[in-house]
Amino acid sequence: MDFSALLIPFVEITLAGAIINASVHFVPVGGAPAAMATSTGIGTGTTQLAAGAGFTGLMAAATIAAQSGVDIFNPLHWAIILLSGAVGSMIMLGLTMLMGQLIYVFGVGVVPAADKCERDPITGDYQKPYITPGTTGHGVPTVCFISGLIGAALGGIGGALAYVALIQLGFSPEIAGTIAVGFFFMNAVLASYNIGGTIEGFHDPKFKKIPNGIIASFVASLLTGAIVVLMSLGI
Amino acid sequence: MSHGGGGHAAELYPENQIVAVGTLLAILGMYIAQFFPQVSMLLGGLLASAATVAGANTTRKVAAYGLGTGVPSIGMLSLGMGIISSVSGIYLVNALVKYFKVDSLVLYAIPIVVTVIALILGYIVGRLTVKPIGMKIPVMVESMTKLSLMGALSILGFCAAYAGGFLPDIIIPGSIKNGVMALAFIAAGMAILHPFNACLGPDESHRRTLTLAVACGFLTWFVFSVAKLDVISTVVSLVLWALVYREFIKQSLRDACAVYYTPELPKREM
Numbered sequence: 001m002d003f004s005a006l007l008i009p010f011v012e013i014t015l016a017g018a019i020i021n022a023s024v025h026f027v028p029v030g031g032a033p034a035a036m037a038t039s040t041g042i043g044t045g046t047t048q049l050a051a052g053a054g055f056t057g058l059m060a061a062a063t064i065a066a067q068s069g070v071d072i073f074n075p076l077h078w079a080i081i082l083l084s085g086a087v088g089s090m091i092m093l094g095l096t097m098l099m100g101q102l103i104y105v106f107g108v109g110v111v112p113a114a115d116k117c118e119r120d121p122i123t124g125d126y127q128k129p130y131i132t133p134g135t136t137g138h139g140v141p142t143v144c145f146i147s148g149l150i151g152a153a154l155g156g157i158g159g160a161l162a163y164v165a166l167i168q169l170g171f172s173p174e175i176a177g178t179i180a181v182g183f184f185f186m187n188a189v190l191a192s193y194n195i196g197g198t199i200e201g202f203h204d205p206k207f208k209k210i211p212n213g214i215i216a217s218f219v220a221s222l223l224t225g226a227i228v229v230l231m232s233l234g235i
Numbered sequence: 236m237s238h239g240g241g242g243h244a245a246e247l248y249p250e251n252q253i254v255a256v257g258t259l260l261a262i263l264g265m266y267i268a269q270f271f272p273q274v275s276m277l278l279g280g281l282l283a284s285a286a287t288v289a290g291a292n293t294t295r296k297v298a299a300y301g302l303g304t305g306v307p308s309i310g311m312l313s314l315g316m317g318i319i320s321s322v323s324g325i326y327l328v329n330a331l332v333k334y335f336k337v338d339s340l341v342l343y344a345i346p347i348v349v350t351v352i353a354l355i356l357g358y359i360v361g362r363l364t365v366k367p368i369g370m371k372i373p374v375m376v377e378s379m380t381k382l383s384l385m386g387a388l389s390i391l392g393f394c395a396a397y398a399g400g401f402l403p404d405i406i407i408p409g410s411i412k413n414g415v416m417a418l419a420f421i422a423a424g425m426a427i428l429h430p431f432n433a434c435l436g437p438d439e440s441h442r443r444t445l446t447l448a449v450a451c452g453f454l455t456w457f458v459f460s461v462a463k464l465d466v467i468s469t470v471v472s473l474v475l476w477a478l479v480y481r482e483f484i485k486q487s488l489r490d491a492c493a494v495y496y497t498p499e500l501p502k503r504e505m
Binding site: 031032045046047048051172174175177178179181182183184185186188189190192193194195196197211212213215216219220223224227228230231232233234235 | 352364
């Protein structure tokens with residue numbers, strides 16, 4: 001086995017970890033307070049959301065990669081696999097946010113409003129007057145929705161990249177999928193510890209902590225990449 | 236110490252003791268599964284659930300400080316590191332034999348290699364959560380190391396029990412390629428993260444959490460027994476689970492308090 005055949009997947013998997021970590025910072029995670037509509041974002045934890053979006057991306061990527069005629073080493077096919085991962089992930093998170101939004105608006109009866117910005121950076125609407133006193137926003141406002149979609153796209157690309165790297169190393173799809181899931185969880189949780197609970201999206205002040213998370217994931221993925229490349233010799 | 240969970244009630248057994256016992260039992264279980272494949276699920280599965288109990292106990296210790304992201308996150312992190320270490324342990328030793336022509340006797344050291352990889356990976360990820368991420372939990376590094384170890388041992392333990400051994404030519408077709416490892420990922424993950432997640436609160440007691448952890452371990456074993464269609468293990472695990480779960484309900488009822496009267500909310504702030 002020549003050196004470059006191992007080096008490219010190694011670089012890919014290291015980048016994948018950093019991308020997955022960055023992606024989590026974009027997703028509007030509200031945690032338990034959002035489940036009671038007293039905080040902006042989707043009402044569940046970072047890990048669950050990132051995992052849901054990441055797995056869907058992984059599935060979408062794996063489905064495309066398994067089609068006959070798809071060559072994993074062809075750059076064009078490689079890009080299509082990554083994009084399908086991104087699209088799968090975006091559909092999953094977009095639907096989650098949409099259904100959550102319907103429940104917040106028509107079920108709970110709150111107005112979507114972001115707490116961390118005076119005006120919505122995208123629509124320019126005032127946010128502060130619509131926030132119920134004592135809460136930190138509610139629902140999924142436009143800026144959070146867009147941020148979530150960006151995060152989902154990045155997460156899908158990251159998951160697909162890890163999967164593609166493992167396939168290129170010669171693992172069978174089952175093993176590649178299993179390792180990619182573990183790898184995805186590891187990086188998503190590192191990111192969620194960096195966020196420390198809840199985040200609204202790229203306009204949140206906590207988003208500035210993103211370099212720490214990316215460095216942590218980069219180092220962790222470097223180690224995982226080394227382990228995985230050594231493993232691939234044993235197939 | 237009641238930021239997130241309010242654990243740190245008096246400990247029934249020291250944490251390190253439980254971790255040591257869990258590690259030894261889980262490794263013993265893998266060797267039993269390897270050398271006596273007839274009873275692999277009965278004894279291997281039973282002993283693998285020791286690792287999930289030890290993992291649940293460590294989860295209790297670290298999550299009581301308040302992670303800020305919920306207890307499930309650390310369970311999933313533990314299993315994420317665990318699955319990487321367990322798969323890589325199998326393949327790394329296989330690489331030694333195939334690529335570097337080491338004697339094939341080294342294959343019997345797979346559980347030990349997995350243990351070492353899990354410890355290294357857990358330690359490094361633990362250090363990363365302290366710096367640069369900046370988690371302010373004093374026991375973070377050691378807890379991550381232990382959780383990574385328990386995740387790896389429980390996954391490998393249940394996979395070995397299912398396949399009837401941990402040698403690469405048994406476990407790769409028997410447990411990994413058919414996707415049973417994904418079941419081990421989530422079922423063992425539940426057994427590690429659920430007990431403290433369910434029991435946390437101001438009156439959390441170590442005995443109750445441990446009882447639930449044992450019940451969850453047996454339930455995971457039951458799931459694998461059903462998956463393997465092993466009748467004896469299914470019955471034994473179900474009976475053991477019912478016994479332990481009954482004990483858990485008894486303890487919960489004893490520790491609970493009854494609310495007889497709910498006053499109306501005051502009309503305005505006092």
